[in-house]
Amino acid sequence: MEAKMEKKRPIIIGVTGGSGSGKTTVAHAIFDQLHGNSIQIITQDTYYNDQSEMTMAERKAVNYDHPLAFDTALLVQQLDQLRHNQAIEMPVYDYEQYTRSAETVHVEPQDVIILEGILILDDERLRDLMDIKVFVDTDSDLRIIRRIKRDMQERGRSLDSVINQYLATVKPMYHQFIEPTKRYADIIVPEGGQNQVAIDLLATKVRDILVKRGHQV
16 A cells, blocks of 8 residues: 555656757746646756855856856755655745845655756766756757847846857857757757647657656646
């Protein structure tokens, strides 16, 4: 009887791609398709390093597209806790202060966890925790246009600052660290959130896994 009552291990889906690729749209589209199930989205950006001991000038100079900008050890630890059906206190990142907030968010384990971020396939420890790995592959021209619109409208950045950051760090880091992780993906989704066929197939696959593991879908 006890074995039957044991809670099933969550399914972890990793969704990655370059900045502006549409990975967030894909993650939320899968979330919407599985509405009614126990599901949670976790964003890698939440796990940027705590930089409270740095000056504001030092914080702004950090390369936020480099793997070392993230507290990956904490992300691995908390994802593993969720995998073992343990609740976590997820960090909160303050974009205005370029460092971690003092607040945390209490997150209960769910049947499906979607991990979304630019470098989630770069670290083997994270890859080993995922059941499905997705790479959203979008043309670079479209990615920079989306990034310009997002950063200017949502983050108050100037056009020059967005372009300068893209040329200095975003583009070279994409080619050095993000694009090479495409080889680890189980599924490559062209054109991000516009690819409804791929999103439908992913949602169907997740439902199938849930059913096989005894989840009610």
